[in-house]
Amino acid sequence: MRVVLVCSAGMSTSILVERMKEAAEEQQVYLNVKAVAESDLRDNLHELDVVLIGPQVRYLEKSIKEKVEPTGAKCDVINQQAFGLMQGKQVLEQALNLMASND
Amino acid sequence: MNTYMQQFIEIAGKIGAQRHLTAIRDGFVAVMPLVIIGSLAVLINNFPPLGRFHLAAWLNAIFGEGNWQKVGGNIWEGTFAILGLLVSFTISYHLAKSYNIDRLPAALLSGASYIILVPVTADFGLDMDWLGTQGLFVGIIIALLTTELFRIFLINPKLIIKMPEDVPAGVTNSFKSLIPIMLVLFIVGLCQSLLSILADTNIFEIIFTAIQQPIQGLGDSLPAAILVALLTHVLWFFGLHGTNITGAITEPIYISLVEENLRLFGMGMSAYDVPNIVTKPFLDAFVFMGGAGTTIALLAAVFIVIRTQKNHPYRQVAKLSAPGSMFNINEPVIFGLPIVLNPIMLIPFVLVPVTLTIISYMAMFLGIVPKTVAMLPWTTPPILSGYLVTGGSWRGVALQICNLLIAIIIYIPFLLAALSAAKQQERVEEV
Numbered sequence: 001m002r003v004v005l006v007c008s009a010g011m012s013t014s015i016l017v018e019r020m021k022e023a024a025e026e027q028q029v030y031l032n033v034k035a036v037a038e039s040d041l042r043d044n045l046h047e048l049d050v051v052l053i054g055p056q057v058r059y060l061e062k063s064i065k066e067k068v069e070p071t072g073a074k075c076d077v078i079n080q081q082a083f084g085l086m087q088g089k090q091v092l093e094q095a096l097n098l099m100a101s102n103d
Numbered sequence: 104m105n106t107y108m109q110q111f112i113e114i115a116g117k118i119g120a121q122r123h124l125t126a127i128r129d130g131f132v133a134v135m136p137l138v139i140i141g142s143l144a145v146l147i148n149n150f151p152p153l154g155r156f157h158l159a160a161w162l163n164a165i166f167g168e169g170n171w172q173k174v175g176g177n178i179w180e181g182t183f184a185i186l187g188l189l190v191s192f193t194i195s196y197h198l199a200k201s202y203n204i205d206r207l208p209a210a211l212l213s214g215a216s217y218i219i220l221v222p223v224t225a226d227f228g229l230d231m232d233w234l235g236t237q238g239l240f241v242g243i244i245i246a247l248l249t250t251e252l253f254r255i256f257l258i259n260p261k262l263i264i265k266m267p268e269d270v271p272a273g274v275t276n277s278f279k280s281l282i283p284i285m286l287v288l289f290i291v292g293l294c295q296s297l298l299s300i301l302a303d304t305n306i307f308e309i310i311f312t313a314i315q316q317p318i319q320g321l322g323d324s325l326p327a328a329i330l331v332a333l334l335t336h337v338l339w340f341f342g343l344h345g346t347n348i349t350g351a352i353t354e355p356i357y358i359s360l361v362e363e364n365l366r367l368f369g370m371g372m373s374a375y376d377v378p379n380i381v382t383k384p385f386l387d388a389f390v391f392m393g394g395a396g397t398t399i400a401l402l403a404a405v406f407i408v409i410r411t412q413k414n415h416p417y418r419q420v421a422k423l424s425a426p427g428s429m430f431n432i433n434e435p436v437i438f439g440l441p442i443v444l445n446p447i448m449l450i451p452f453v454l455v456p457v458t459l460t461i462i463s464y465m466a467m468f469l470g471i472v473p474k475t476v477a478m479l480p481w482t483t484p485p486i487l488s489g490y491l492v493t494g495g496s497w498r499g500v501a502l503q504i505c506n507l508l509i510a511i512i513i514y515i516p517f518l519l520a521a522l523s524a525a526k527q528q529e530r531v532e533e534v
Contacts, residue, residue, distance in 0.1 A: 008347045009132070011482070012434035015427060039129040039197060056344040056434060059116030080342065084439025086423060 003033040003095050004044055005078070006064060007054030010035040016078075019088025020095075031092070041067060048073040050095045055080045074098040112341050115348055122201050123247055124351035130194030130246065131354045135480070137189065138358070141182030142478035144175035145369040151495045179369065183362060183478075184231060187238030191217040194246035202254055208280045209253050213246045216291040220245065222305045233307045236359040240315040241307050243355060249287050256283035315359070322356040325464050328381040332390055332456040339395045340452060342443040346395060357383040364476045374473035374494035380464055384475040387431075388488040388499070389463040389506055391481070394433025396452040397459060399485065400510030401436065402428055404518050407511070417522070430482040447524060451517040455510045462509065463502060472498045 003020070005013035013035035024031035036044050038060055041051075051068045053061055058077045068075040076098050082090035118124060150158050162171045182189075195213035199206040221238065222230045233241075256262050257280060264278045298305055321327055331353055338345030361382035368377055393399020405421040412418065417440065424435040442448045466472040476494040483491070485503050493499030 007434075008344050011432050012427070015432075015435070037132075039125070039132070039200070042200060042203070054434070055342055055438060056339075057119075057347070059119045059343055059348075063120050080438050080441070080443065084435055084437070084441055085420065086435055086439070 001029065001031055001049045001095065001099055002047060003031065003050045003052060004041070004048055005033065005035045005052050005054065006038050006041055006057065006060075007035065008038060008057050010037040010040070012056075013054050016083065016086055016088065016091060019086050020092050021088070023088040023092045026089075027092070029092070029096070038064070045071050045073070049099050051075040052091065052095060052098075053077045055083050074101065108341075112343065115338055115341075115343055118351075119343065119348035121351075123198065126194050126198035126201060126247070127243055128347070128351040128354065129197040130190050130243075131350075131358065133193040133197070134186065134189045137182040138186065139478050139480055141179045141184070142365055144178040144182075145365050146477045146491065146494065148172045148175040149368060149371070149494065153495070176369075180231075183235070183365065185234040186236050186358070186362065187242035188214065188217055188221075188234045189242075190239065191242035191246045194243060195250045198247065198250045199254070202250075204254055204257055205280055208284060209250045212253055212284050212287055213249045215288060216245050216249045217242060219288070219291050220295050220306050222307060236362040237311055237315070238307050239355055239359050240318075241310045244310065245291075249291065252287045252290065253280075253283050256286050262286070319356055319359055322353075323360050323379045323381045325381075325461065328386070328460050328464060329457055331386070332460045333453060336396055336453045336456055339437060340443065340449050342438070346391070354383065357381065357386065358478070361385075361475055361478055364474060365478070368476040368494060374476045374496065375470055377474050377476055380467045380474055382475045384478055384488075384492040385463065385467075386460075387479070387481045388475070388483075388485070388492045389502060390456050390459050391431060392485040392503065392507060392510075393428040394431045395437070395456070396433070396442065397455050397506070397510045398424075398433045398436045398442075399428045400455065400507050401440075401451075401514045401518070403507070404511050404514040408515060408518050408522070417518075429484050431484075432482070445521070447517055447521045451514050455513050458509060458513065459506045462506060466502050472496070472502045 005016060007013040017033050017035050020033050021031060024033075034044075038057055041064065045067065048068075048071060051064065051073055053064055053076065055077055061075075061077060065075050076094065078091055079094055081087075082094070147158070152158075152160070163169070165171075192210045192214045196206045196210040199209035217238075218229070220241070221233050224230050232238075262282045264275075264282065266275045266278070294306070331349060335345035335349050338348055360379040361384055364374075364377035364379050364382065368374060390397065393402070402421045402425055405417050409415045409418045420436060420439040423439065424433060427433060427435060437443055440448070442452050463472075467474050473493040473496045475492045477492050479488055479491055485507070486500055489499035489501075489503035490496065491499075
């Protein structure tokens with residue numbers, strides 16, 4: 001699964017990236033994840049499965065969705081609690097569920 | 104939540120997502136490395152003695168009086184000194200990126216337009232005064248306008264040069280932006296000629312005196328600083344990236360203000376005598392310690408109050424957030440504790456930064472602490488940042504420590520209240 005986390009500068013979500021990688025290793029899930037700044041998202045849309053948005057930039061959800069959805073990737077705001085507590089496992093689960101969902 | 108609040112959040116969100124404001128903010132983010140390097144060059148050139156170690160005297164002795172400082176001076180000339188020109192490139196690049204049109208031609212066009220409009224000196228050199236922060240607002244306006252015009256012309260099918268079908272696509276593409284660029288440059292060139300011939304003035308002088316100077320004057324005042332601190336934190340309380348939303352408007356103002364300080368400091372003025380108190384590093388170093396809400400003080404308060412229960416959720420969050428907080432990244436505290444939509448935490452979270460803004464302002468206003476004369480990355484840890492932004496003064500560090508203590512004292516009673524509220528909640532749940 002290829003995931004990109006978006007926040008304002010890609011700083012706080014980069015902490016989450018490490019946690020998600022740990023969780024993926026434990027569960028033996030293939031995960032390619034990185035954190036990017038919102039302004040760099042357009043250059044990172046290639047072959048993605050899921051885009052997760054940091055809750056602090058959820059006001060950008062609409063404009064991010066406009067960029068992401070044409071590529072076929074799924075997009076959602078990260079659960080606030082899981083983000084705050086940097087729970088890699090929960091966020092990984094959110095990403096997996098999102099990818100599995102059909103709409 | 105009442106409807107006013109709902110509306111407030113919605114409007115703030117719209118401002119934060121607004122295309123042009125986002126382009127301005129991202130444009131500033133893009134030039135930040137150059138700005139910081141330019142600023143460090145000035146800082147090193149003017150670094151005060153550290154006890155017996157006096158860098159400047161030492162280097163003077165090796166390379167001859169003032170010679171080594173030329174390197175830093177040159178770096179300054181190519182970075183902070185041409186900020187207006189630089190942002191005209193980067194803002195336009197980011198605006199074009201958001202429209203998904205050719206970025207590099209848009210950025211070059213904006214830079215070219217800037218040069219067309221900039222005043223020249225008597226011996227036909229570019230006037231450096233207007234390439235820097237004095238031209239910042241013009242740079243922003245040029246970037247937005249030329250990129251908009253470029254886009255409008257670019258998507259106009261009538262303005263595309265039609266090639267016979269067997270011409271390769273690469274060749275056709277190379278002509279695609281030619282007419283739009285020509286039209287924009289013609290319009291800009293015409294405006295410049297009209298202004299200089301008919302009115303004997305230039306757009307830089309007009310915008311600087313009519314818009315930039317008054318706004319900067321307003322920006323460098325205590326009420327404005329309090330308003331910025333207040334607004335940023337109310338937004339964060341609602342879980343929105345406050346710094347990011349207010350940034351598009353505050354960055355141009357507070358970066359221009361610190362540039363003036365820096366320039367005078369570089370010419371040998373003391374950090375006490377430079378004119379502007381409220382600047383970007385002022386807010387970053389003395390108010391946003393550990394991130395918005397000076398939450399590094401909240402973490403300290405948590406460790407002070409909750410000593411015995413090692414597994415208390417607050418303590419867990421504090422432990423988790425501590426490494427990031429050293430570098431002023433505090434989303435884990437804000438969303439994990441949480442502070443977001445936590446009514447008990449709202450008061451200190453807003454009160455602390457406002458109080459610290461007032462204290463820091465007064466400390467500089469009264470000449471107790473030197474003003475800010477260096478731009479640092481916003482991730483610079485507190486204490487180090489206090490020392491460097493004040494041009495290497497222990498008083499800057501003292502102010503930060505004093506601010507931290509005050510912040511801890513304000514946070515503690517609210518933390519206790521939150522803890523007892525949580526306990527009561529538990530009791531209710533148990534029953």
